[in-house]
Amino acid sequence: MIVISGPSGTGKSTVVRRLLESSPLIVSSVSMTTRKPRGSEIDGKDYFFVTEEEFVRKRDAGEFLEWAVVHGNLYGTLTSFVDEKLAEGKDLLLEIDVQGGLSVKEKRPEALMVFLMPPSWEELEKRLRGRGTDSEKVIIERLRNARSEMEHAERYDKRVINDSVERCVSEIAEIIESRCSDHR
Numbered sequence: 467m468i469v470i471s472g473p474s475g476t477g478k479s480t481v482v483r484r485l486l487e488s489s490p491l492i493v494s495s496v497s498m499t500t501r502k503p504r505g506s507e508i509d510g511k512d513y514f515f516v517t518e519e520e521f522v523r524k525r526d527a528g529e530f531l532e533w534a535v536v537h538g539n540l541y542g543t544l545t546s547f548v549d550e551k552l553a554e555g556k557d558l559l560l561e562i563d564v565q566g567g568l569s570v571k572e573k574r575p576e577a578l579m580v581f582l583m584p585p586s587w588e589e590l591e592k593r594l595r596g597r598g599t600d601s602e603k604v605i606i607e608r609l610r611n612a613r614s615e616m617e618h619a620e621r622y623d624k625r626v627i628n629d630s631v632e633r634c635v636s637e638i639a640e641i642i643e644s645r646c647s648d649h650r
């Protein structure tokens with residue numbers, strides 16, 4: 467199990483997509499969320515999109531390995547999904563926020579924890595603004611969240627700087643390879 471966290475704007479999605487393309491053994495966890503689907507997102511592939519009632523019902527039934535409120539929406543990792551993929555012998559990648567990552571680590575101490583860092587604050591702010599999809603209020607909120615997320619970077623096993631996607635992906639692939647080959 468591999469947890470990848472890092473502030474929004476660090477390029478997590480791109481890095482995760484490239485890692486998934488790099489090996490058929492690596493698969494992505496599909497989280498459940500109460501956020502509305504964006505653009506081309508597909509239910510069951512990008513996320514399991516559910517109502518708040520359904521999410522709360524599952525949470526109260528203890529179906530989540532971890533869950534958290536991120537930017538005002540609920541997100542959670544289903545224990546059943548994780549255990550199915552692990553039973554198939556896959557390396558399972560969880561792209562989740564820091565609160566969720568740390569609770570996974572508590573329950574599954576063997577999880578490999580990778581924290582993705584932006585090259586600098588200036589670069590992070592530039593990337594968040596460059597997306598052009600968020601309002602100023604959302605950008606400020608994300609920068610504030612980024613500061614508090616970065617405070618937990620030290621609690622992750624590895625910190626990797628996303629200065630160039632190629633380099634960053636190959637560094638993470640090497641970390642996964644050296645760690646996961648011990649568990650196969």
Ligand code: 5GP
Nearest residue numbers: 497498533534536541542543561562563566
């Ligand atoms: P987005 O809505 O942009 O897809 O994701 C927003 C944030 O939610 C990202 O930081 C992502 O890592 C986090 N996230 C996505 N799925 C989960 C999950 O299952 N659990 C937790 N704790 N965070 C998640």
